[in-house]
Amino acid sequence: MSRNFRVAGFAAAILTLAAGVAYADPSQALDTDVAPITSRYIDHATATIDDAAPQVQTADAERILSHDVDFSTPVAQHAVAAIGGDERGALNGANPGGKMASLASLVEEHGATELGSDDLECLAGAVYFESKGEPLEGQLAVAEVIINRAGSGRFPTSYCGVVKQRGQFSFVRGGQIPSIPKASNAWRKAVAIARIAEDDLAESAGADAMFFHARYVSPGWRNLKRVGTIGNHIFYR
Template sequence: MAASSVAPAQVAPQSAFAAKSTAIAMNDVLPTQVLQPVANTAAADPLAPASVEEQPAAEQPVEDVTAGATLSETVAKFRSSDPGSRELECLAVGIYFESKSEPLSGQLAVGEVIANRANSKGRFPSSYCGVLFQRGQFSFVKGGRWPAVAKGGAQWKNAVAIAKIVDKDLHDSSVGKALFFHARRVSPGWRLTRVATVGNHVFYR
């Protein structure tokens, strides 16, 4: 599930892809590409428990989202530096490192793959964080941690908005029930059903 890998946006079949591959594993890995760590402040610790005193950021109520609004209009309403929960943070991090340089439709597609995996009823872990930290699936996750995120930047705020949109199922994506993806620049030769090409990624189920 990533930008140049779900490897920074691609995950390759478990046994088929290595270091510079930008695809998700066929059996348990999302095809994607690897994004370069974002230089910023101290690296976030994905394993650290959230503070019980932490208050979620105020967000636009779903009922206030205009029917028929474009994806960019909805993203504008949900943009924030604070995802509001640990699960949404994991989803936003996956979107960020796998597709932050993609158009919003490409980010939505990557987010849908992560959500589809979490909802796959036993085929993959049943949570966004579980999917993100599944061994060998995302190249940007090293030793149970992800690189530092520039949380004050526009790309992170967009990723947070897309994560909320995916979680609330506010916009449909052309990738449907896709579970895998890889960067267009690679040809992993997977024996999977090709669903769509969005931005710089090719999606499969």
């Protein structure tokens, strides 16, 4: 009888040991096979503007760019400068609400559009002089800046008023926009961009931008939030 108990006890001990080994392996796999999760982010710098600074530009001030005028104050607030591949992909892919994805196709469609108003002529003129060498996304962002200003309550309420406001866009001379070669492809694109922006036909990375400047200048706009970059412009709001 006692021998039977000893045999049973010995068998139970073996089963217990086997169970311990079986459970040890899975826990070791969990400890060694699961890779740590890491994350990355892009930190965009912000900029500020001294609201108290005067907006008057001296007659002999050095001209840097057509839009690089009187950086002591929020000049034509724009938003977007050259972007890297990943960032550009994100901007080009932004098209919520079922709007047309291809800005290029919209420009092709509206290139022969008659503007029909002085305000849209001013808007297209600003797009032409400020961004005719920029990618279409950058031209659209410049148009958005002017539209946003006109509706902000902080600037003149018309596109012409915004564009011709003193000390904002240096291509304006004596309150007038210079003549434009209207048979040029660059003007046709500017006209199309003005119409697309006015009718809100495409999403823009600078949809809420109010200011912009060239990438190679540093106006010190620390109180503004950087929206993004497209081509050679950095945009803020």
